Amino acid sequence: MSNEEDPVSADITVTSVEVPELTEEEQRDRLHLERRVERAVFEAGKALAELRDRRLYCSTHKTFEEYCRSRFGYTHRRVNYLIAGSKVVDNIIMGTNCSQNEKADEMGTNCSQNEKADETGTKPLQILPTSEGQVRPMTKLEPQQQQEVWRQAVEQAGGVPPARIVKDVVQRIMERTKVPNTYQLGEVCQILVKDNPELRGKGGNWCIINHVGEFSCTVTMWDGEYTVRIDHLKSLNYLESECQHMQLISDRISRLQENENLEDAPSAVLKHLGELKRPYLTVVEEKLLGLIEKEYGVDER
Numbered sequence: 001m002s003n004e005e006d007p008v009s010a011d012i013t014v015t016s017v018e019v020p021e022l023t024e025e026e027q028r029d030r031l032h033l034e035r036r037v038e039r040a041v042f043e044a045g046k047a048l049a050e051l052r053d054r055r056l057y058c059s060t061h062k063t064f065e066e067y068c069r070s071r072f073g074y075t076h077r078r079v080n081y082l083i084a085g086s087k088v089v090d091n092i093i094m095g096t097n098c099s100q101n102e103k104a105d106e107m108g109t110n111c112s113q114n115e116k117a118d119e120t121g122t123k124p125l126q127i128l129p130t131s132e133g134q135v136r137p138m139t140k141l142e143p144q145q146q147q148e149v150w151r152q153a154v155e156q157a158g159g160v161p162p163a164r165i166v167k168d169v170v171q172r173i174m175e176r177t178k179v180p181n182t183y184q185l186g187e188v189c190q191i192l193v194k195d196n197p198e199l200r201g202k203g204g205n206w207c208i209i210n211h212v213g214e215f216s217c218t219v220t221m222w223d224g225e226y227t228v229r230i231d232h233l234k235s236l237n238y239l240e241s242e243c244q245h246m247q248l249i250s251d252r253i254s255r256l257q258e259n260e261n262l263e264d265a266p267s268a269v270l271k272h273l274g275e276l277k278r279p280y281l282t283v284v285e286e287k288l289l290g291l292i293e294k295e296y297g298v299d300e301r
Contacts, residue, residue: 038128041135042093045086048079076278078132080237085135088146089128095147127154133163137170140182140235149173181230183209183217188246188279189233191221196232205274206236208243208250222253222274242279249273249281252289255298266292 022030048068051057057067068074074082129135129150138146152169153161183189186209193203202221210225211218218227238246253270256262269288273281281289292298 035128038130039089041082041129041132042086042089045082045084045089045132049083049086052083077236081132081136084139084237085129085132088135088138091143091146092128092150094143095150127160130160131163134161134166137163137167139237141170141173145173181212181214181217183212183230183233183235185209185212186243186247188236188238188243189217189219190236191219191228192232192234194232196228198226199228199232204277206246206276207233208247209233220250220254222250222270223257236279238279246279249289252293252298256292256296259296259298262296266295 051067052064055064057064057071061067061070065076065079068076068079138149141149149166149169152173153166156169157165189207189209191199191202191205191207193199205221207219207221207226209217210220211227213227216227216229217233218225219233253273256266256270269292273285273289
């Protein structure tokens, strides 16, 4: 367009591009490939669970954690998240197969509601999670609640929802239904300080559940017991054997803490052990703990 031309009356040429429609075969192929992408996280979690349960790692590694780190580069926490996430995806998939004649569940939803298509013509539960982060917020919910959360998240996002939307829906569901305390005795959790001044300086510390209330738990940390709301806790998803091992470490630390003559240096070591991000002691940590026990006349039990 020339500078001398009137921009209001000037003609603008727009080249149209014709977008070809997919054939039925191409549409089927696309759907098939999309399903493979969606199931990637689900299949990974299922495979890891089978490798762990059948102990197929024993010929090359002493522990499942070492095997996953060496073979896949996965941390212990990452593996637990994938395994827990695969169970959530399995529940979401099962939600697409239930009968429309089933009775409504406690949340007031039923299969016919779950199968209702959105504005795009896609049924919400036919869209599956594509990342572990999307399903992580749902791991503490019941299967029917997981299906409801996913349905709402998909409808709100108009497609595959980001983890942020899933987390928001989970929070609303929990507030609406007052989901009961799902933590268990002996479970190892991480402390989330948030707005609790009593927990200041303990963010990220591990603790062990020793009492479960309706909306709070009493936990044992390296320096004593605390009662905290459930929103100040985050499960570390340790295996039962790992929780038992952490309980032994906790008992050893607690016996040392009872000693009134405990000096600053040993106390600093115990504080370090209370901030571990793994369910075991290193060789050096074990030696240090044993040395402190010997010095203060506390036997390992």
